[in-house]
Amino acid sequence: MKLILLGPPGAGKGTQAKLLVQKFAIPQISTGDILRAAVKDGTPMGVKAKSFMDAGGLVPDEVVVGIVKERLQKDDCSNGFILDGFPRTLPQADALQDTLKSLDKNLDAVISLEVDIEALVERLTGRRSCPACGAGFHVKYEPPKQDGICDKCGAALIQRDDDREETIRNRMQVYQDQTLPLVTYYQQAGLLSKVDGMLPIGEVTVLIDALLKGLR
Ligand code: AP5
Ligand code: MG
Secondary structure (H helix, E strand, O other): OEEEEEOOOOOOHHHHHHHHHHHHOOOEEEHHHHHHHHHHHOOHHHHHHHHHHHOOOOOOHHHHHHHHHHHHOOHHHOOOEEEEOOOOOHHHHHHHHHHHHHOOOOOOEEEEEEOOHHHHHHHHHOEEEOOOOOOEEEOOOEOOOOOOEOOOOOOEOEOOOOOOHHHHHHHHHHHHHHHOHHHHHHHHOOOEEEEEOOOOHHHHHHHHHHHHHHHO
């Protein structure tokens, strides 16, 4: 199962990827998560990425392509993987094709989560994440049992630095300008399936399940 989850900020890529990880025992490769960990650890890559991320812009292609190339070669990707937030530009998509070719692998599907951009601001401003175990929540749509506390490990939940309204607007614009062309790119490659990402989380999962069953 070699998948890409495509969609704008807040579409539900991370939420659905985590559910697929449990179901298929394949890794989620989120370039956003990898970059945030690098920023937190203060690595040279993190220092370089931070200003782009804080502004809601994209980290340079060569940085993220390098991350994904290295990650796809790890043993845990041998049965498949879920790419979440990569590729995000046409050069990244081309680089992914080259990398997969060199590893003798093919993509099985690209799932585009179709959402109404206006709903996304509420999703992102209400998002809470666990800094300890990575679990995701939403104050309204996926609330933790105890306010501000992770259900899974008990750590205090945090809000992402780039989930401020003005940064969200920039991220949406960047998505429209640089990432949206990938929908056509993968449509032309015969790999794209659209899923209604406006439905409740569980219903989106059911649609993705049905789609993946059709592939197998
Ligand atoms: P990244 O971390 O990838 O952020 P993003 O693409 O902006 O997407 P998000 O993580 O915000 O949204 P999501 O679709 O995962 O939504 P989620 O499931 O959390 O990237 C961050 C930054 O890193 C970028 O801006 C860039 O600077 C850099 N970067 C990363 N990758 C890069 C690349 N390839 N190239 C260059 N730069 C890169 O859901 C959101 C909320 O909504 C949650 O609270 C959730 O509970 C809730 N929710 C989810 N689904 C539903 C639903 N169906 N109904 C109601 N609520 C829902
Ligand atoms: Mg995400």
